[in-house]
Amino acid sequence: MRVFKLALLVVIMATLALIVPVAPAKAKTYKMTAAAGHPPIFLWVTLTRDYFIPEVDKRLAAAGGKDNIVWNQAYGGTIAKLGGVLEAVEEGIVDLGFVGTIFEAPKMPLHNVSYMTPFGTSDIFKVVDTMADLQANIPAVANEWTKYNHVYLGGVGLDTYGILTNFPVKTVDDIDGHKIAAPGPSANWIKGTGAVAVAADLNTYYNGIKTGVFEGTLTFMTAGAAIKVYEVAPYICMVNFGAQFAGGLSVNKDVFESFPPYMQKIFKDVGAEYATRLAQAQTDKADGAMKAMEKAGAKVIYLSDAERKRWASKLPNVPMNWAEAMEKKGMPGKKVLQGYLNGLRKRGTVLVRDWDK
Numbered sequence: 001m002r003v004f005k006l007a008l009l010v011v012i013m014a015t016l017a018l019i020v021p022v023a024p025a026k027a028k029t030y031k032m033t034a035a036a037g038h039p040p041i042f043l044w045v046t047l048t049r050d051y052f053i054p055e056v057d058k059r060l061a062a063a064g065g066k067d068n069i070v071w072n073q074a075y076g077g078t079i080a081k082l083g084g085v086l087e088a089v090e091e092g093i094v095d096l097g098f099v100g101t102i103f104e105a106p107k108m109p110l111h112n113v114s115y116m117t118p119f120g121t122s123d124i125f126k127v128v129d130t131m132a133d134l135q136a137n138i139p140a141v142a143n144e145w146t147k148y149n150h151v152y153l154g155g156v157g158l159d160t161y162g163i164l165t166n167f168p169v170k171t172v173d174d175i176d177g178h179k180i181a182a183p184g185p186s187a188n189w190i191k192g193t194g195a196v197a198v199a200a201d202l203n204t205y206y207n208g209i210k211t212g213v214f215e216g217t218l219t220f221m222t223a224g225a226a227i228k229v230y231e232v233a234p235y236i237c238m239v240n241f242g243a244q245f246a247g248g249l250s251v252n253k254d255v256f257e258s259f260p261p262y263m264q265k266i267f268k269d270v271g272a273e274y275a276t277r278l279a280q281a282q283t284d285k286a287d288g289a290m291k292a293m294e295k296a297g298a299k300v301i302y303l304s305d306a307e308r309k310r311w312a313s314k315l316p317n318v319p320m321n322w323a324e325a326m327e328k329k330g331m332p333g334k335k336v337l338q339g340y341l342n343g344l345r346k347r348g349t350v351l352v353r354d355w356d357k
Contacts, residue, residue, distance in 0.1 A: 030065070030069045030259075035078070037203075038082065041197065044156045047278050048249060051274060059266045059269075084098045085100070086264055090148045090150065096249070098156070102182075110333070111131075113322075114244045117340060117355060118241045119308060123347070124283050126343075126344055128156075132155065138332060141336065150252070151251050152249060152271075154273075159285075160244075161240075162238040166234070171307055172307065172311040176195060181200035183201050183218070193315075194343050206227055206232060216233050230293040239311065312353040320356065323336070337355070
């Protein structure tokens with residue numbers, strides 16, 4: 001009888017275990033800081049604020065709202081200055097950031113291949129897609145993010161560069177002897193021309209020209225319009241140095257790995273869409289920016305293909321010199337350069353100078 005009662009008790013307890021509801025996993029609130037060195041007047045920051053963050057929130061809610069994020073958004077260098085976002089994300093001061101690879105040449109040199117290869121293509125999509133191929137196929141490129149505790153989410157391409165000056169520029173000869181603001185590796189675009197490159201960035205172009213620190217700047221047209229640099233440099237020469245890969249949106253690796261798998265997928269998916277939307281937004285805005293500056297009084301000329309070729313021929317072989325310098329440091333510079341040039345060619349680009357031949 002006693003054995004029977006014990007058996008009955010076991011059955012009853014097992015039954016109760018089946019019918020008592022199990023408490024669902026507790027929802028988690030993540031506190032995240034998003035930052036950029038640039039202010040939201042620039043599209044890559046605008047889309048972080050107006051697309052990436054709300055879209056992540058929207059997809060988290062659509063997934064059942066189990067987890068959510070409370071965002072602190074700090075743009076315009078309020079937490080991390082230009083050239084400081086890579087370290088801020090790496091150290092966990094910032095959780096999500098726009099890293100301008102142009103300002104991180106010592107740590108992310110392979111990502112500067114487009115800036116080291118002038119006169120490429122004006123098509124932003126071709127540049128971004130080619131860089132995506134390099135990320136996928138050359139481990140050393142992807143490693144420039146992971147070794148600094150970053151997870152790369154999506155790339156940022158900029159519309160093609162020209163030169164805005166306070167004096168007329170109709171040929172490459174006209175910049176001889178003039179001081180030109182050139183961010184990072186873009187200084188190589190005026191090597192051998194007689195111009196003097198001055199290190200600067202978007203936040204300093206306007207006042208630098210206004211106060212005579214330099215007489216013009218190499219920049220892309222959507223930025224030139226946004227910061228109204230044409231007010232102090234009303235001569236615009238559209239050289240078409242090429243669209244550029246300028247950086248990417250990334251998240252701290254420790255933070256990313258703390259997410260459940262479905263959240264990781266949301267971040268990756270939205271990051272890829274962010275890159276596509278940004279490329280389209282930059283493309284759409286570029287023509288309008290040029291027209292707006294012209295309407296405001298800027299004098300615009302477009303360099304002919306023959307003059308572009310002459311400008312390119314004046315330069316030393318910047319891309320190959322860069323690739324060889326990378327090789328000496330143990331990095332696959334030649335493979336990256338070849339991959340970049342072939343990626344552009346594969347997508348229909350006819351180069352005015354074949355840097356690898």
